[in-house]
Amino acid sequence: MPKASPTTPASYEAALEELEQLVGLIESGQLPLExxxxxxxxxxxxxxxxxxxxxxxxxxxxxxxxxxxxxxxQE
Structure with a gap:
């Protein structure tokens, strides 16, 4: 897993993309506990x-x- 960035995301879209990547890594079950x-x-x-x-x-x-x-x- 890439080192988590402590910085504020540049935008909502950037935050959402990073969050989706993190969820994928977490759900993979391949990460060490730390x-x-x-x-x-x-x-x-x-x-x-x-x-x-x-x-x-x-x-x-x-x-x-x-x-x-x-x-x-919706029109």
Whole structure:
């Protein structure tokens, strides 16, 4: 497993891609226990980052919609 980067991801997409790679490595069952723990910790950090980004976007949408969310309909 590549060494977990303690840095903040450049974007939501970069965090999601790194998280998907980590999940694949963890699910493979081929990692030593120490690397498994490090990967799990990094995955938790990435998940928090992604959730915060999504919440920020949702808040921006609420502001743009003047505080009310409109139901999404596929046209």
């Amino acid at each position: 690397q498994l723990l490090t990967g799990y910790q990094r995955g938790a950090e990435l998940l928090t980052f992604c959730r915060e980004k999504l919440q920020a976007v949702e808040n921006q949408i609420k502001v743009l919609d003047e505080g009310t969310l409109k139901p999404w309909t």
